[in-house]
Amino acid sequence: MASNHLYLVDGSSYIFRAYHRLPPLTNTRGEPVGAVYGFTTMLWKLVEELNRDESPTHLAVILDASSKTFRNDLYDKYKAHRPPPPEDLVPQFPIIRQAVRAFSVPCIEEMGLEADDIIACYAEAALKQGWQVTIVSSDKDLMQLIQPGLDLLDTMNNRRIDRDYVIEKFGVPPEQLGEVLALMGDSVDNVPGVPGVGPKTASELIRTYGSLEAVLAAAPEIKKPKLRENLIAHADNARLSRELVRLVCDSPLPEPLDDLKLKGIPPEPLKAFLADQGFRSLLTKLGGDIPPPPAAPEPSEADDPPFNHDDYVCVTDEATLDSWIAEGFSAGVIAVDTETDSVDATRAALVGVSLATAPGRACYIPIGHGGDGLLSEAPKQLPRDLVLAKLRPLLEDEATLKIGHNLKYDLIVLRRAGVDVTPYDDTMLLSYALDAGRNGHGMDELCNLHLKHCPVAFKDVCGTGKSQITFDKAPLDRATCYAAEDADVTLRLWRRLKPRLAREGLARVYEMVDRPLVPVIAETERAGIKVDREELARLSGDYAREIMRLEGEIHALAGRPFTIGSPKQLGEVLYGQMGLAGGKKGKTGAHSTDVNELERLAAEGAPIARLVLDWRQLSKLKSTYTDALQTQINPETDRVHTSFSLAVAQTGRLSSTDPNLQNIPIRTELGRRIRDAFVAEPGHVILAADYSQIELRIAAHMADVPALKQAFADGADIHNLTAQELFGEVNRDTRGRAKTINFAILYGISAFGLAGRLGCDRGEAQAIIDRYFDRFPGIRNYIAETLNGARETGYVTTLFGRRTHFPNLTSKNMNERMGSERAAINAPIQGTSADIIKRAMTRMIPALAAAGLDGTRMLLQVHDELVFEVPEADVDRASTVIRTVMEGAAEPAISLSVPLGVGIGTGASWGAAH
Known part of the structure; x- marks a missing residue:
């Protein structure tokens, strides 16, 4: 007979997560029930998943009965800074208790004990009887209980928390975690701890000395003077803190263990509860129905106060910081923004953090401002480590939703500072999901568009040109206006944009594709990719010599030297001096020397045009890549860290900047050589995984083309098939033409455009299209x-x-209208391809971790390709996991009627992996 397995649900964390993740809802009586609805769906999902996967035998939801417990008798300031729950949440507590009982699940609470203590008591009792115990929570205090037979289940991140996790996160095993928590304190619960001792120092002390008492006994011998003084002066507070964080494990159980036995969910009590609250969608799962509830009102501009910079607060003392943190916990939804001294998140120093807790209610917390000259002093500000230690619980609290704009940047900066922000929304991505193609998604543009407000410009704070200063040199008054306003604007934008997602049917793509990608891309950027500086220098030298050779030939053909990079001088040589036939002219009346015109001249037999094209390509390769990449190697990591833009490409694709690693030309040998400079660390290889003809596969599915679908199912060469269908034979020429046609048709190409690509007349091109x-x-x-x-x-x-x-689909300008039509034809296909590879990226890290491949890192995303760095010993296993994730990335949301093919190559460099 299988042993009993008890699940204990930390109900309080569920309640606050539910409250902050859903918009305000009311039941048929007008009572607030947003948290009730969220709690009910979360509990239902948990019970269903556990019954399917884990088969628990016993389960209970544990709640806090009151705010006052025995800990308040020990320390009257315990939880003194924690604000009361929101007004609209208080009446939902009794309804939530009804919800638990409607599931026929015990709902347990006890006066004088916190929920954590009750959980500890039940866990201890169950372990003594040989049961397995799982606590559904990610609370660090409950991690003290982890031992053989007991783990935690973090449903937010879908992970198990065991002994190894605690050691990795806190540096000590669970049995010593209480010692660490006592030293570092807890600003949320107002556990005093020892000033200046954060998680890193606390774990180091406990690892060194073994226990809190041993640390205090050794304090006089500690070499760091400030740490030594604080440990001696605050020893009593440390001992008090140890008692405050210690969990009660031996109190009598409010209900016997056997009463927690799971007996299934009788439908009638649950159906009656759901009908009473008006939860239509949940009731449908049980076969019932009710009239739809009234829609929740949407925030309007009239709800928000006008912008007033004088109301923003510059936080420079600890009491004010504590007050803002408490206000953040109370608000439940806060906007967060970071200020740094650089646009490169992987190098930037954190200068300050801004918070907004309500429209018009924002602050700036400076931590890295210096004087603006050699003789000026740094302004008054709180120590960086103190601020981060106090902000960390708020920014990592799962019951507080953090709002950012282009949050990827802030995640990288804060992660480098030891803070993992979760959960979150990103207003840039909200706008992108809602309005791609209508407008840009930068904060200033959205502020003007949605809030009718022009925010403070960066140049107004830091200047421009040679006189521009970095943000850490900005005066605090101007810095506060700028930084706090950014957080204020972000929160106001969220209040406008988030409600539109559900109403406009766009929550799916935001929640399934865009939002989960943010921390993945942040981690990818942090990883970077190693570059061989010597190889780049060699390439630059080779390119320089070839450029000089081409210049000599061009000048010889022209009969004189001239500046090849000057369109004016080049035009004078080509059309004036050499008398070549000119094509299109620009606004000034001068003949064009763009790539199309040079290609035309080359095709008409002008060798100078081909030499100029080669010169331009080499000059760009040298300046943009082989020269520039050498300066972009991060001295701390010896790697290049590109920045991926998540909301620029209209179709949903990622784009790459600083440096742009997605536009390295690969059709020429000279361009391909640049990829050889991207190398793996010793003992590793570069692995490139590329979707094979993914856009053609998606087109075959979306257009329902049997011949193409069958060809992909059979693994046939799709270009050979097209060549046979169009030209009646397959050879090198017809296959090449078929490949051009396959992709050109998907871009809505005209007969004129296809004629240019195939080198035929317009009539023949139209016949091929037909x-x-x-x-x-x-x-x-x-x-x-x-x-x-x-x-x-x-x-x-x-x-x-x-x-x-595509606003220009109705444009009176024919070129604009036709351009929009071509883009509209391709966007569903290219956009679906982009969505699929984003989903693959989001799933990749947990899949690699689950396979024990923590040494495999995802480095780049380039169009349809993902690039990894893999330990040599793990290549085969990593290849299997990567291929499986990529091939199944569309499912279960979308079931494609064609298979997704993935090609994988490995080598010492990116170039060798192809």
Whole structure:
């Protein structure tokens, strides 16, 4: 007979998570029930998943009965800074108790004890009887209980918390965690601890000396004077803190263990509760129905006070900081922004943090400002470590939703400072999900658009040009106006944008694709990729010599030297001096020397045009990559850290800047050589995993083209198939033309455009397009239906529901309108491809961790390719996991009718992996 397995749910954390994750809701009587609804769905999901996967035998939800416990008798200031719960949450507590009982699950609370103590008592009693115990919580205090037979389940991050996790996070095993917690204190619960002792110092002390008492006994011998003084002066507080964090394990159980036995969920009590509260969607799961509840009101501009910089607070003392932190916990939803001395998040020093707890209610906490000159003193500000130690519980609290704008940057900066922000929303990505193609998603533009306010500009704080200063030199009054306003604007934008997601049907793509990607991209940027500086220098030298050779040949053909990089001088040589036939002209009347014109001249037999094109390519490779990359190597990591933009490309694709690693040309040998300079660390290899023809596969699915779907299912060469269908034979020439046609058709190319690519006349190109549509009518129907839908709605949609808007579809300008039509044809396909690789990235890190491949790091995303650094011994296992994740990335949300193929290569460099 299987042993008993008791699950103890930390109900308080569930309640606050539910309250802060959902908008305000009311039941049929007008009572607030947003937290009740969220709590009910979370508990239901937990019970269902446990019954399916874990088969618990006993379960109970544990709640706090009152705010006053025996700890208040020990220390009257215990939890004194914690604000009362929000007014609209208080009446929901008794309804939540009803919800638990509606599931026929015990709901246990006890006066004088906290929920953590009750959990500890039940855990101890169950372990003594040989039961397994799982505590559903991620509370660090409860981690003290971990031992053989007992673990924690963090449902927010879907992970088990065991002994190894505690050691990794706190540096000590669970049985010593209480000693660490006593030393570091807890600003949330007002456990005093020892001033100046944070988690790192506390764990180091306990590892060195073994216990709190041993640390205090050795305090006079500790070499660091400030630490020594604080340990001696605050020894009594440390001992008091140890008692405050110690969990009660021997109190009588309010209900016998056997009464916690799971007996299933009788439907009638639950159905009656759901009907009474008006929870229509949940009731439907039980086969019932009720009238839909009234919609919750949406915040309007009239709800928010006007912007007033005088109301913003510069926090420079500890009491004020504590007050703002308490206010943040009370608000439950806060905006967060960081200020630094650099735009490079992987190098930037943290200068300050701003918070907003309500519209118009914001502060700036400076921690890294210096004087603006050699003789000026740094302004008054709190110590960096103190501020971070106090902010960490708030920023990591799972019951407090953090709002950021382009939060990826802040996550990297704060992670480098030892803070992991969770949970979160990102207003930039909210705007991107809602309005891609309508407007940009920068904070200033959104502030003007949605809030009708022009925020303080960075140049107004730090200047411009040669006189520009970094933010750490900015005066605190101007820095506060700028930084606090950023947080204020972010919170106001969230109040406008978040309610639109559900109403406009866009929550799916935001929650399934965009939002989960933020910490993944942040970690990818932090990882960076190693670059061989010597190889880059060699390439720069090779390119320089080739550039000089080309310059000599160009000048010889021109008959004189001139500045090849000057369009004016080049035009004078080509069209004036050499008398070549000019094509299009610019606004000034001068003939164009752009790439299209030079390609035309080269095709017409002008060798100088081809030499200029080669010169331009080499000059760009040298300046943009081989020279620039050497200066962009981070001296701390010896790696290059690109920045991925999550809300720039209209179709949902990521883009790369500083440096741009997505546009390294790979069609020429000279361009491919640059990838050889991206190398693996010793003992590792670079692994490149590339989706094979993913856009053609998605097109075959979306357009429902049987011939293409069958070809992909059979693993056939799709370009050979197209060549056979269009030209009746397959050879190198027809396959090359078919490949061009396959991709060009998906971009809505015109006969004129295809003629240019194939080097044929317009009539032949049109005949090829017609023949293509005859062979694959599904593609023609897809294009027609996509354009018709886009003209009616103004947008197109990916398979995951991402919308891309095309305002110029109705433009009177023919070029604008036709350009929008071509983009609208391709956007659902390219956008779906982008969504799939984003989902693959989001799933990759946990999949690698689950397989024990923690040494494998994801370094880059380049179009349809993911690049990893893998220990040599793990290549085979990592390849299997990576391929499995990528091939299944669309599911279960989307079931494609064609398989996703993934090609994997490895080598000492990125170039060798291809």
